Amino acid sequence: MTETPLLSVARRLDHCTVLGPGNRAVIWVQGCPLRCRGCVAAETLPFEGGTAYTVAELADWLCSLPDVEGVTLSGGEPFSQAAPLAALLDAVRARRPGFGAMAYSGFRHEALRRGDRGQQALLRRLDLLVDGPYVAARHAALRWRGSANQRLVALTDRYAHLTDEPDTSAGVELSLETDGSLSWAGVPPTPGFREGLEEQLAARGFVLHTQARREA
Numbered sequence: 001m002t003e004t005p006l007l008s009v010a011r012r013l014d015h016c017t018v019l020g021p022g023n024r025a026v027i028w029v030q031g032c033p034l035r036c037r038g039c040v041a042a043e044t045l046p047f048e049g050g051t052a053y054t055v056a057e058l059a060d061w062l063c064s065l066p067d068v069e070g071v072t073l074s075g076g077e078p079f080s081q082a083a084p085l086a087a088l089l090d091a092v093r094a095r096r097p098g099f100g101a102m103a104y105s106g107f108r109h110e111a112l113r114r115g116d117r118g119q120q121a122l123l124r125r126l127d128l129l130v131d132g133p134y135v136a137a138r139h140a141a142l143r144w145r146g147s148a149n150q151r152l153v154a155l156t157d158r159y160a161h162l163t164d165e166p167d168t169s170a171g172v173e174l175s176l177e178t179d180g181s182l183s184w185a186g187v188p189p190t191p192g193f194r195e196g197l198e199e200q201l202a203a204r205g206f207v208l209h210t211q212a213r214r215e216a
């Protein structure tokens with residue numbers, strides 16, 4: 001019997017313009033082995049929790065989104081679930097060959113290149129990588145990154161031109177979910193941004209949504 005690969009997902013978003021080039025879907029995986037001080041996604045760090053999806057379910061979802069040019073894999077640590085994510089990109093590209101792929105990782109590119117088979121497979125399927133841990137002492141408002149040690153590594157020609165463009169913050173985006181709750185995405189331009197945003201919204205009666213929900 002063939003095992004169905006599962007992915008543990010903290011959250012997903014079907015449209016985002018601040019976590020990579022163009023309009024993208026975003027998957028935040030659940031679980032990260034690192035503990036960067038000031039991590040903006042604390043709820044995604046435990047490997048327990050999250051919502052389990054099969055690769056086929058996520059591939060169907062990505063293929064159903066007509067206006068996105070690709071997906072950004074964030075977290076959590078995408079390379080802790082590298083093999084099923086590589087399988088996901090294969091499944092999507094079997095139907096949408098031009099689908100772009102970008103990922104964040106707390107590990108350096110050089111370390112990932114020496115990683116296990118699944119990590120090397122995921123790396124081979126990415127167009128763009130943001131590598132390295134968030135370092136609060138080096139916080140910087142850079143495009144798609146939160147600290148100056150993090151690099152934007154073009155792994156294919158698809159987005160290689162972007163590394164020559166202005167390296168400034170892409171900002172954050174607020175989304176209104178179908179159930180009326182709010183969520184946000186992006187790399188905070190200033191330390192403590194998330195806490196400040198949550199306080200301001202709470203004062204106005206809004207609660208930010210941070211967890212994945214299974215719609216079906």
Ligand code: SF4
Binds near residue numbers: 034041
């Ligand atoms: S690698 Fe990313 S998700 Fe993991 S602790 Fe660091 S900032 Fe948070």
